[in-house]
Amino acid sequence: MIFIRPNEMSAQLFERITSSNKPVKISALAEALHSTSRQVRYKLDKMDEYLKDNKFPQFIRKQNAGISYAASPEIVKTIMEKLQEVEVYHYASQEERVDSILAILLQQQDYITIDDFAEKLHSSRSTVVKDLNKVRELLKSKHLTLLSSTNHGIKITGEEKYLRRASIELLMKSSESQGILSKEMLPSLKRLNLFSQSEIATMFSNTSIQVIEDCLIEAEKQLETTFSDEAFYSLVVHIAIAIKRLKLGRDIVMSYQELKNYETTKEFAAASYIASRLEKEFEIEIPYDEIGYITIHLLGSTVYVANPSSSEDWATLQILTGKILGEVSENLEQESLIHDDQLFSGLLEHLRPAIYRLKNGLKLKNPVLEEIKNRYYYLFNIVKNSMSPVECHVGKLFDDEEIGYFTLHFGAALEKLKPKNEVEKKILVVCSTGVGTARLLSSRLLQLFNVNIVDTIAYRQVSQVLKYQQVDLIVTTLPVKFDLVPWVQVNPLLLDKDIENLKKYLTQYHFQPKNVFVETVKLIEEHCDIKNYDALLLGLAKILKADIIVGQKGVVQPLLRELLTANMIELKVEAKNWEEVIYAGGKILEAHDLIEHRYVDAMVNTVKKMGAYIVIAKGIAMPHARPEDGAKKVGMALLTLKNPVNFGSKENDPVSVAIFLCAVDNITHLKALAELMQLLDDDDFKRMADEASSKEELITYISSKTRAEE
Numbered sequence: 001m002i003f004i005r006p007n008e009m010s011a012q013l014f015e016r017i018t019s020s021n022k023p024v025k026i027s028a029l030a031e032a033l034h035s036t037s038r039q040v041r042y043k044l045d046k047m048d049e050y051l052k053d054n055k056f057p058q059f060i061r062k063q064n065a066g067i068s069y070a071a072s073p074e075i076v077k078t079i080m081e082k083l084q085e086v087e088v089y090h091y092a093s094q095e096e097r098v099d100s101i102l103a104i105l106l107q108q109q110d111y112i113t114i115d116d117f118a119e120k121l122h123s124s125r126s127t128v129v130k131d132l133n134k135v136r137e138l139l140k141s142k143h144l145t146l147l148s149s150t151n152h153g154i155k156i157t158g159e160e161k162y163l164r165r166a167s168i169e170l171l172m173k174s175s176e177s178q179g180i181l182s183k184e185m186l187p188s189l190k191r192l193n194l195f196s197q198s199e200i201a202t203m204f205s206n207t208s209i210q211v212i213e214d215c216l217i218e219a220e221k222q223l224e225t226t227f228s229d230e231a232f233y234s235l236v237v238h239i240a241i242a243i244k245r246l247k248l249g250r251d252i253v254m255s256y257q258e259l260k261n262y263e264t265t266k267e268f269a270a271a272s273y274i275a276s277r278l279e280k281e282f283e284i285e286i287p288y289d290e291i292g293y294i295t296i297h298l299l300g301s302t303v304y305v306a307n308p309s310s311s312e313d314w315a316t317l318q319i320l321t322g323k324i325l326g327e328v329s330e331n332l333e334q335e336s337l338i339h340d341d342q343l344f345s346g347l348l349e350h351l352r353p354a355i356y357r358l359k360n361g362l363k364l365k366n367p368v369l370e371e372i373k374n375r376y377y378y379l380f381n382i383v384k385n386s387m388s389p390v391e392c393h394v395g396k397l398f399d400d401e402e403i404g405y406f407t408l409h410f411g412a413a414l415e416k417l418k419p420k421n422e423v424e425k426k427i428l429v430v431c432s433t434g435v436g437t438a439r440l441l442s443s444r445l446l447q448l449f450n451v452n453i454v455d456t457i458a459y460r461q462v463s464q465v466l467k468y469q470q471v472d473l474i475v476t477t478l479p480v481k482f483d484l485v486p487w488v489q490v491n492p493l494l495l496d497k498d499i500e501n502l503k504k505y506l507t508q509y510h511f512q513p514k515n516v517f518v519e520t521v522k523l524i525e526e527h528c529d530i531k532n533y534d535a536l537l538l539g540l541a542k543i544l545k546a547d548i549i550v551g552q553k554g555v556v557q558p559l560l561r562e563l564l565t566a567n568m569i570e571l572k573v574e575a576k577n578w579e580e581v582i583y584a585g586g587k588i589l590e591a592h593d594l595i596e597h598r599y600v601d602a603m604v605n606t607v608k609k610m611g612a613y614i615v616i617a618k619g620i621a622m623p624h625a626r627p628e629d630g631a632k633k634v635g636m637a638l639l640t641l642k643n644p645v646n647f648g649s650k651e652n653d654p655v656s657v658a659i660f661l662c663a664v665d666n667i668t669h670l671k672a673l674a675e676l677m678q679l680l681d682d683d684d685f686k687r688m689a690d691e692a693s694s695k696e697e698l699i700t701y702i703s704s705k706t707r708a709e710e
Helices: 008-018 026-032 037-053 073-083 094-106 114-121 125-140 160-176 182-191 195-204 209-223 229-247 256-262 266-282 288-299 314-332 335-339 341-360 369-375 377-385 388-394 400-416 435-448 459-468 496-502 516-527 533-544 578-591 597-610 670-680 685-691 695-708
Strands: 003-006 060-062 066-068 086-089 145-149 153-157 225-227 303-305 425-430 451-457 473-476 487-489 569-573 615-617 635-645 655-662
Touching (some): 008 026, 008 037, 008 073, 026 037, 094 114, 094 125, 094 153, 094 160, 114 125, 114 153, 160 229, 209 225, 209 229, 209 341, 229 266, 229 288, 266 288, 266 400, 314 335, 314 341, 314 388, 314 400, 335 400, 341 388, 341 400, 369 377, 377 400, 425 459, 435 451, 435 496, 451 459, 487 496, 569 578, 578 597, 578 635, 578 655, 635 685, 670 695, 685 695
Parallel strands (some): 473 487
Antiparallel strands (some): 003 086, 145 153, 635 655
């Protein structure tokens, strides 16, 4: 047996560097060799080690210039000859043959015979039989089975997740056996010297690793995260294997509830983007479950995180999030949504990468868009019409795929408001047209009705299941009757007429009436003397299944009128430019021990660095800095200017009202900020502020507006 390992990439790199009369940049080398900068850096490091060990001069690296090499033509020629050498090997151990067999089996959709193995491995039948016994033991430990058929041959059976895990473990092991770092294992597969590894390399035939890497780099930007090198290439491997398995007709299966848990994460949106790119590049269809599978790996990857709350535009994002939340809650007549901190945080976390995608024209794949539209038809359109604050901010419109993900956040929040006393009906789904159709039907039932799917089975299994499982209704796609349990025959896609039939047996989801809890409390207040108000609220909330604000882990959230008191307001301030405006407002905050002086400088630097985004409405600016820039307590200050000044905003200059904000965390200021956003939506606020002749006049106006919203 003869195995070879050409050292192509090293030779090509060395030739390009030594033949150039000036330093060559790594980016240029990567482009020329159709590789990545990461791979080129790694290869150059390994070549430097080789040069050092063999007493040759090493590469000369100059920052911002590139890589060069200084040596005599004779030395350059000698090194090139060594890099172009082919190494020959003549032996494969049993462990290597076992790995080869595993690699072959994991790429087979059908059976393969012992004779086929013998031919591929250049071994005898008896050797292959012994190796297969070892393979069988190994697979058992991985929750897989080696299935033998006299007339067909041998193949691996088991759950897809275990099959993929075995593929990944095999790749990792083979790479480590060569002393190759995990971050570079994929590009190195073409140059591995063992037969088993040449078999593994075929697992990635017709798979562009560069495309996968590009997808992940873009996902890093959307998530504002940098994966560690190990995590990055681990993700590449997982996705590459997933593509290979999909081409073999093997897709992953995840539970419906597990997928639902991931849908509202920013990682799921990033995974959806990756899926849409992969579908286009590899001409494959990526199922919904696969997006969930990618999401799991994104969530579990080691990262160097760029904390979103440390970004200079955090206040703008919170304002935009609050505006969306306010509009949706108003249109739904669900005031409790405004006080849902979990919903606010989820929307805020999703909004940042969504804006990034919108600005850069990046498209998502939303595999459940039609289901979202069907289940949340009314909600979807409300959310779509409520995205205008962000769309105006960016200057572009969200497509339906993006709107669908925002809708999921609100849908999840509304689910929490459902009365819990509605008993879930136990449903048995009977379908013979395949697992995919049965799962689609089950998914539609779960989305539309308050049900518990106890199982999805074939007709012949019904009698057995009913022996031990209580069932309220059988939903079947088959034209058959059932004697013991009520049943409804439906189309697998659950058409409108099917839904109407099911309503006779099942309770459909619906929105809850507005303010039942609030109106009840008001009625009691009007006609009764209340001894313990807090106890009353808690008791009523329990009876009416209502969500109320009873404190956020001990955090007190002050109201806007509690922050914008008379000593925090100055009228008709004279300022020559925007910097003087910021220093004037910062002086008020600092005088009341709300900030350190460096916070003022940070507000100025933020505008210089980020531009006039702080001009949030016509003639209104909201200077601020990050909490860690010197904020000591939550606070606000307000200035009106004698003469408006320009901050550099084409749309909203000149500024005559400046509202200053300092916050110490992501929670304490939210209630005041929400009230401020309502105030900014008031067309008369700026006019009234400009014309106010006294602080008391302005305070009275602010108080009347915010109290009216309570």
